[in-house]
Amino acid sequence: MKSFFQFLSESTAVQQATRMGLQTDGHGGWYDKKGEFVAKTEKGQLKFFNKRQRVGKQDPPQTDREKNLSATSYEKEPAQEPAAQQAPAQEGPPPVEKTKGTLTVAFGRFNPPTTGHEKLLDTVASSSDDGDYIIIPSRSNDKKKNPLDPDTKVSVMRQMFPQHSERIVNDPQNRTIFDVLKKAHMDGYAGVRIIGGGDRVAEFEKLSSNYNGKLYQFDNLEVLSAGDRDPDGDDVSGMSASKQRKAAAEGDFASFRKGVPSTLNNKQAKELYNNLRAAMQIKEGWNMWEIAPKFDWKNLRENFINEKIFKVGQIVENINTGLVGKIIRRGTNYLICVTEDKIMFKSWIRDVSESVTNNDAPSGVPADQRLVGTDAFRKYVEKMVPGSEWGKQFINKYRKK
Numbered sequence: 001m002k003s004f005f006q007f008l009s010e011s012t013a014v015q016q017a018t019r020m021g022l023q024t025d026g027h028g029g030w031y032d033k034k035g036e037f038v039a040k041t042e043k044g045q046l047k048f049f050n051k052r053q054r055v056g057k058q059d060p061p062q063t064d065r066e067k068n069l070s071a072t073s074y075e076k077e078p079a080q081e082p083a084a085q086q087a088p089a090q091e092g093p094p095p096v097e098k099t100k101g102t103l104t105v106a107f108g109r110f111n112p113p114t115t116g117h118e119k120l121l122d123t124v125a126s127s128s129d130d131g132d133y134i135i136i137p138s139r140s141n142d143k144k145k146n147p148l149d150p151d152t153k154v155s156v157m158r159q160m161f162p163q164h165s166e167r168i169v170n171d172p173q174n175r176t177i178f179d180v181l182k183k184a185h186m187d188g189y190a191g192v193r194i195i196g197g198g199d200r201v202a203e204f205e206k207l208s209s210n211y212n213g214k215l216y217q218f219d220n221l222e223v224l225s226a227g228d229r230d231p232d233g234d235d236v237s238g239m240s241a242s243k244q245r246k247a248a249a250e251g252d253f254a255s256f257r258k259g260v261p262s263t264l265n266n267k268q269a270k271e272l273y274n275n276l277r278a279a280m281q282i283k284e285g286w287n288m289w290e291i292a293p294k295f296d297w298k299n300l301r302e303n304f305i306n307e308k309i310f311k312v313g314q315i316v317e318n319i320n321t322g323l324v325g326k327i328i329r330r331g332t333n334y335l336i337c338v339t340e341d342k343i344m345f346k347s348w349i350r351d352v353s354e355s356v357t358n359n360d361a362p363s364g365v366p367a368d369q370r371l372v373g374t375d376a377f378r379k380y381v382e383k384m385v386p387g388s389e390w391g392k393q394f395i396n397k398y399r400k401k
Helices: 004-009 012-019 115-127 150-160 162-167 177-186 201-210 241-250 253-258 266-280 297-305 375-382 389-400
Strands: 029-031 037-042 045-048 100-108 133-137 189-196 220-225 315-318 324-330 334-338 343-348 352-354
Touching: 012 037, 012 045, 100 115, 100 177, 115 133, 115 150, 115 162, 115 189, 133 150, 133 162, 150 162, 150 266, 177 189, 177 201, 189 201, 201 220, 241 253, 241 266, 253 266, 315 334, 315 343, 324 343
Parallel strands: 100 133, 100 189, 189 220
Antiparallel strands: 029 037, 037 045, 315 324, 315 352, 324 334, 334 343
């Protein structure tokens, strides 16, 4: 069997690219050491694209053809001749006997969970084979776009969606969609069905299919839509976590309550609202483009163009997939990033946030003490927020003594 290098070495383009120190994306595209896309293999020859690039600076707008050349891929080192008589490295995932059918999966932020998510979970359950499905809340946690920590988020979800509570998984190892798929492979599933919002289907489809046979192996891998959102709708189709964060930031409980399922009463909904505001640490001068960028795209892009955010070399997280990587290239409204595992991915600036090192150690508070609407839950959240009322009471208690 030919090694990867022997296969590539048959191409004149590869030899030329190697001499120039270019890196392949595995699909005929070539990047320089700064992460700039420079060429593509066509008919065995290197053909250079986007010669209008300004190295080290933001690229000019891409043409439609150039956009199609950007794809998530492994970042390869320049090919080198393997040592003589060296056994080829094993490629692909470890072989596992496929003893199970198809697992249906939903991977999302749910920050905070809403009535819109109830529609997603119901679609996951109805699309599954014999009820074999799991719901994976992401581990992302920051005060702007992901204010609820994983433990609290899972606890709230199990209250909101009791019919799915046993399928909502709280596992610190499931940080990215790849982690979920690799575990399903190791568990012996022959196929995986991913359910996501209509605006996430294309991204999940590209990511999952690109790495089937590399990180995991499934006979059948599909991505289905749970339906498109209507951003102007007042019903479930128009509800989103962004709207809930916006309502919390603006102090609009009436709008927030519309996005909370009836499984939580008004008192529990108000408790969730207050705790969300506390976790977001709302202060005077907060920016909508940081909390809910879809409602302030203009200012988000202005800060990006002026290089106030998302600079080359910065570590960011794709909030849809959980992938964390270093920015190696800035486009007009997107980023090219590389993970520690040399996985290259492209993200729109609205779908990334500054990476925060999360502490996934146990919170020290039992699950039954994180139920929305209880005094224990209120104290649990308030004690994590500097200057909270509970903290003041604690200080004053000992100050009097």
